[in-house]
Amino acid sequence: MYKSIVIGTGPSGLTAAIYLARANLKPLVIEGPEPGGQLTTTTEVENFPGFPEGIMGPELMANMRKQAERFGAEFRTGWVNSVDLSQRPFKLQVEGHGELVAETLIISTGASAKLLGIPGERDNIGRGVSTCATCDGFFFRGKKIIVVGGGDSAMEEANFLTRFASEVRIVHRREELRASKIMQDRARENPKIVWSLNRTPLEVLSGDRGVTGLKVRNNETGEEEILETDGIFVAIGHTPNTKFLNGQLATDDHGYLIVKPGTTETNVPGVFACGDVQDQRYRQAITAAGSGCMAALDCERFLEGNSTHDWSVSL
Incomplete structure (x- = not known):
């Protein structure tokens, strides 16, 4: 007892x-x-x-x-x-x-934190892959980063990360976002945010110093492409x-x-x-x-x- x-x-x-x-x-x-x-x-x-x-x-x-x-x-x-x-x-x-x-x-x-479950993701947690913008955003001053997700939390983290990053790219597997309209509008009005919608993440790429890119599949064309980045924030809940x-x-x-x-x-x-x-x-x-x-x-x-x-x- x-x-x-x-x-x-x-x-x-x-x-x-x-x-x-x-x-x-x-x-x-x-x-x-x-x-x-x-x-x-x-x-x-x-x-x-x-x-x-x-x-x-x-x-x-x-x-x-x-x-x-x-x-x-x-x-x-x-x-x-x-x-x-x-x-x-x-x-x-x-x-x-x-x-x-x-x-x-x-x-x-x-x-x-929910993860994407793709190659290179777990291996690079703490080396450019993060699930917490408020924890790790400071480390990406002046760098290009990617936020994966289409809900309110993804929009919120993307907007927050523009305080530090030179560019924040939102990657989502569908053309439509799940986020509320007010959160979508806020993100779309932010000049530092760019969009890669209808893209499915396939693999986190990395080198000696950490993350270098995210391989994605264009769901419209079926072609694979590499999005160069210094960090990937997974915001899927x-x-x-x-x-x-x-x-x-x-x-x-x-x-x-x-x-x-x-x-x-x-x-x-x-x-x-x-x-x-x-x-x-x-x-x-x-x-x-x-x-x-x-x-x-x-x-x-x-x-x-x-x-x-x-x-x-x-x-």
Whole structure:
């Protein structure tokens, strides 16, 4: 029996673990096979407060993990195959560890950016391929870049990237865009944005210094062409990592966990959500960390009046 189990080890989960451990709640943190979240695929983080020269993403995550361990957080690695939230204490089936039981849960499993699934894409994440304009746009000052996508997020990222790039080319596999009219109009009125519609991305091309181009197929002619570029931003959406919950928590139409406004409380008492799994608007390391702090404080206050276990005996 654990007082609290944290699922996920991105900025939100590790911050929650730090706060819970400092409150002497001895949390168990479950990390998947790729611990650290999306920051482990980011080469340099320049917008996390406290690091004026920037810090490597994996190093930042490693430091946060060490900080949580220093205060007594326990870590285990494995997939959470299922959870039972029908009653407290909650039960989790974790690969390699069997059944684990907890009075409270903090879910910080994040959201995975959808990728194109073409050759050269994954190999060049952090070397010119990105899924976050606000994270990496600064590195492309005065350069030509491509945004792949046709929805509102793609139009928004393209407009944002024109602050840095000399040219932003939008590549979309159809002639029509899915974005709202106001977002389309805003993009079309931007003189730095050019269009390559009705093109299907086939391969990310790269050299010693990173991305050099995107091979596409012209869907009208069937011919292949290479669009030269210094960077490719994939903006085709995110998928919140909530499948293991099997619909036991309330979600919005996109699958993101719904929390009570101003808190991290889900619709099940004792279950809290933080980070990108409940945030489709900001998706930043610093906002994720902040919500992790909120989740830990919400969890601590909940335990003060809702414990189902006599901890004076086991501790």
